[in-house]
Amino acid sequence: MARKTGSHSEITGPRVxxxxxxxxxxxxxxxxxxRKIAAEVGVQAGALYLYTKDKQALLFDMMDAHMVALLDAWQELDPGGDPMMRLEALVRFHIRFHMERQDAVFIAYMELRNLTPDxxxxxxARRKAYEQVVEGILSDGKASGAFAVEDAHLSAMAVIAMLTGVNTWYREGGRLSLERVEEIYWDMVRKSLVG
Amino acid sequence: MARKTGSHSEITGPRVxxxxxxxxxxxxxxxxxxRKIAAEVGVQAGALYLYTKDKQALLFDMMDAHMVALLDAWQELDPGGDPMMRLEALVRFHIRFHMERQDAVFIAYMELRNLTPDxxxxxxARRKAYEQVVEGILSDGKASGAFAVEDAHLSAMAVIAMLTGVNTWYREGGRLSLERVEEIYWDMVRKSLVG
DNA sequence: AGATTATCTGAACGCGCGTTCATTTCAAGG
DNA sequence: CCTTGAAATGAACGCGCGTTCAGATAATCT
Incomplete structure (x- = not known):
């Protein structure tokens, strides 16, 4: 396993x-x-440098890939049009997407401070782009009268925090199915935003 | 500065x-x-051990003190009685308390995995106690018909996540005063829980 | 089979880690 | 002025860190 040839690969090897x-x-x-990562892969530490420039690149690559995947997936799914329908789609998408990537989400939230300044x-910037997706929907809904939102940015942050919070407590095989959780969260989000 | 004598103090020195x-x-x-902590205090590394058993105790002591302070402060403030009034008091309390202790809150959420198993x-356990405070209020409100809550635990987690999220974006001197933020969040929380 | 290239090893580098402890500094009390 | 004991130093300990690289190994192609 490894890159094709010459200098190290731009994309971290998948197993690493x-x-x-x-x-x-x-x-x-x-x-x-x-060394711990190498042991997990079943290789010596030096071999990792065939797949990654250094430890920092390992962190950055996975965080960036995660954020890009999030933005791309939403772009694919965004129904456009009616803000209420868009928001429902986003709420359900957000919960599903985040629950399927618990490790990546955890890292994206916890390891920001271990990134180099650049x-x-x-x-x-990627995070802000996603926040603006949500804020945009709320702004549209405010303009159209669908949402009673005083401050679209604040409400966007509140909604995102609430939705992402599912990751901290939901465990598969628990009392509630993920479909049920989706339902209840959408209900709460909707009610919190309409008059 | 330091402990009185003999063995190390039970309570980490305040400056440390x-x-x-x-x-x-x-x-x-x-x-x-x-060594970094010592430098911040203006002392050599060895001197820290006059005030703390070890690095782990430093982390545990501050996390435990934070959680106890949270639970005590709420007990002091809890008006009891009407679930709607209690919840409003809690929402405002939670936002204020957490905003005044940004470092401690951040640590309490991020450093759980660096604690020894014990x-x-x-x-x-302390966290669960606080979550049960919120869940209790929602359960009471559900029983009395004040809240249209399907699952008190889920809603409690959703509310807590939303409120604690303020810490991630609110900065003093921004567009909105903390009083205004309190107001809007309480509005959203209330609406999300009533029919 | 032999040559070529991809893959990996294992040792080495200088460094900072948490913690201990004998020794020194220093303020206060007699 | 001398004693006491608290407060802090600074060196030392063994260890694991991120990273590099010469050399060994394994796979592929002619």
């Missing part, structure tokens, strides 16, 4: 990234050594 | 704890060395 993602999510970037700026 | 809290919040527990259990 998967191992790093698991470990970063469970123990945190700073607490995970290259990388921090890049990831933060 | 303040320095550790600042640094843990900004760089993370794993990335902060005892310490993790202890802190998690």
């Amino acid at each position: 990234r998967a191992a790093a993602e698991r470990l970063f999510a469970r123990q945190g970037y700073a607490a995970v050594s290259m 990388n921090y700026v890049a990831i933060t | 704890r303040a320095a550790a809290e600042r640094l843990f919040a900004r760089q993370g527990y794993a990335a902060v060395s005892m 310490n993790y259990v202890a802190i998690t």
Whole structure:
């Protein structure tokens, strides 16, 4: 396994990234050594550098890929049009997408401070783009009279925090199915935004 | 500065704890060395051990103190009685309390995985106690018909996530005063829970 | 089979880690 | 002025860190 030839690959090798993602999510970037990641892959530490420039690139690559996947997936799914329908689609999408990527989400939220300044700026820009997707829907709904929103930015942040919070408590096989959770959250979000 | 005599103090020295809290919040527990904390206090690393058993105790003490302060402060403020009034009091209290302790809150959420198993259990128990405060209010309101809540636990988690989320975006001197933020969040929470 | 290239090892580098402890500094009380 | 004991130093300990690289190994192609 490895890159084709010459200089190191632009994209972290998938097995290395998967191992790093698991470990970063469970123990945190700073607490995970290259040797631990290598052991998880079944290789010596030096071999990792065939797939990644350094440890920081490992973190940045997975965070950036996650944010891009989030934005792309929503663009694919965005029905456009009626703000109420768009928001419902987004709420359900957000919960589903985040629940399917618990490790990546955890890392995206917890490891921002371990990014170099340049990388921090890049990831933060992606986050802002997603926040503006939500804020845009709320603004449209406010303009059309569908939502009774005083401050679209504040409400967007409130909705995102609420939805992402599912990750901290929901466990598969629990009392509620994910479909049920989706339903109830959408109900709460909708009610909190209409007069 | 230091303990009275004999064995190390049960309570981390306040200056050491303040320095550790600042640094843990900004760089993370794993990335902060005892030498960095010592430098922040203006002392050599060895001197820290006059005030704390070890690095782990530094983390646990501040997290435990934070959770106890949260629970005590609410007990002091809890008006009891009408669930709607209690919930409003809690929403405003939660936002204010958390905004005044941004570092401690950040640590309480981010550093759970750096606790030893015993310490993790202890802190998690405190968290559950607070979650049950909120869940209790929602259950009462459901029973009395004040709230249209399908699952009190889920709604409690949703509310807590939404409220704590304020910490991630609110900055003093911004567009909105904290009073205004309190107002809008309470409005959203209330609407999301009534029919 | 032999050559070529991709893949990986294992040792090494300088460094900072958490923690301990004998020793020194320093303020206060007699 | 001398004693006491608290407060802090600074060196030391063994260890694991991120990263590099010369060399070994394994796969592929002619």
